[in-house]
Amino acid sequence: MQNMLSAQQAEQREFWRQLCPGMSIEGDAFAAPAAVGDPADLVPILNREGYIQVADALPEARIAPIRHAVSTLFQCGIPLPFAFVYDEMWLAFQSLSRFLSTALGEDYRALPDFWVWHVKPNEDSAGWGPHRDRVQPTIYDDNSPQTLTVWLPFTDATPLNGCMYVLPAHRDPRFIERRWDGEGNNVVYNPQDIRALPATAGSLLAWNQAVLHWGGRGSRLGAAPRISAAFEFQRGDCAPFNQPLLDPYRMPTFAERLGLIGKQALQYRHMYPLTDDVAAVATSLYQRFMPGVSLSI
Template sequence: MTITTPSTLPVTWADLCSAAFWRSLAPQLCIGGMQSDAEAAPRQSYERLAQRLSKDGYFGDSDEQIERLAPLVGEAVKRCVAVGLPAVFAWIYDEPWACYARLRPVFAHFLGAGFKPLPAFWAWHVDPKKGETGWKPHRDNRYNSLAADGSPLSLTCWIPLSDANPLNSCMYIVPKHMDPGYSTPAGTPEPPTPVFAARALPAKPGDYLLWDQCVMHWGGPTSEFAEHPRMSMAFEFQRGDVRPIMQPFQRGEHLPAMSPWLEQKPYPSFDVRLQLVARQILQYQHMYGLSQSLADLAAYLLTAPTRDA
């Protein structure tokens, strides 16, 4: 079976199981064998970042190696979209994993040295010319993602792969101290959020945002006057000394069993990445909608044999 794409060359489902296909699609990126850059501390002091996280529920910082890698991942996103695939397939390559590996000291500072990456990640290509928007207002998690003292047990890290601004759907966040629904238990009505509390967060490649998972956030609507699509990616993490925040793929249905978290090192193998991407497509369908053809593709990739890895 082939994928209907704007490309002149058909892409078969079997092609997607071949590392050679992915290397030919974005030859400037790696699949296996990439040498990781040294891990880096933030540019701001940990004291300042901790104060921001405690009051606002999020902070932003930047990194020079992510500034170099992010446009490469953005190019992979564009090539995936050009052949009719969701942007999340860019996670087949080493470079997205390398961006987050660069920030291990930051995650360790706030979640402990034994922190765990969750099998929860995504990538976006929000196209103003198609009238697309980012994901609707939501919280990544609820009260179970906070310790008794209010400190986060889990965090989300969002990285722009292109310039993100209010015209092409930058991130919006309601700071924790301005959010009357921040600690509302799951399943109960939230009080309305004051419009003035929403904070736009323009960002560029090299920046990253980190927020606790109770924070309300969303990607804004796009404008016809935007100059280019907004591309970005996100990855979730949790403390390693507590019960898994995310039960094995609770956001998806009828998925084969897999660990509720990933290991910090090494990067997942090609076949594991392919399965993980398929699972993201299924578990995040409540955020973007899922066509039957894409659901069928994800189901196929969960069990299909890989080659040329």
């Protein structure tokens, strides 16, 4: 798909407002708490299984505009992380603060690591293959996390459009060995241990970053694309796993968002190789709006 975005367009608020009139940039909306029940009930599950799943965490009224915006970017050939120019994407993750502060501590921080997916329901489309988000140690002896990945589906995620799959922590020999890198670290030796995680739109999924997981392949039998986004977080009392750490309660400025989006395109190009024009836009945004941040590009 051809990129339809120039660096000059990317820096214009009016371009983004006209593209998705139902979305806001630096507006006055606030993050209404997500419906996650008692977060303390999720912690033992997270520590044993390595992940949690909560249905209906976000209402349809809050996810529908995001779903439409991501679809619009996809149709226009604009890299999907640009959905984070809009307040609504940040607010969706900010609404999870009760769960995140319980799992990671009150002073938790957001990592500068996020992504957005649009997986079409056909055999040519798939989520990211089997991987662990970090292979250095990120959990304590009781498997409580130092870092978490939070994944939000904005459409129903099914086995026919690439839902998530995990190898639960208590079924993974690596959690016994306490080593998550090296040869074979993404191999499942007993396929019956794999757990499919179909999820309705608005669900909350989160996993510690040692968990082996992946997105499935789409199918022409699927009814709709899988549209989703992920954001990473860490405990505030740990050394940064990436920089700059972000205050999860503060909405980044428009300029800061552009710098962060450029960073995502550059640091994840091993997953999504960049064309020369997309790389030029991402590099320009990164260099102009995130000065002084070290990134190998």
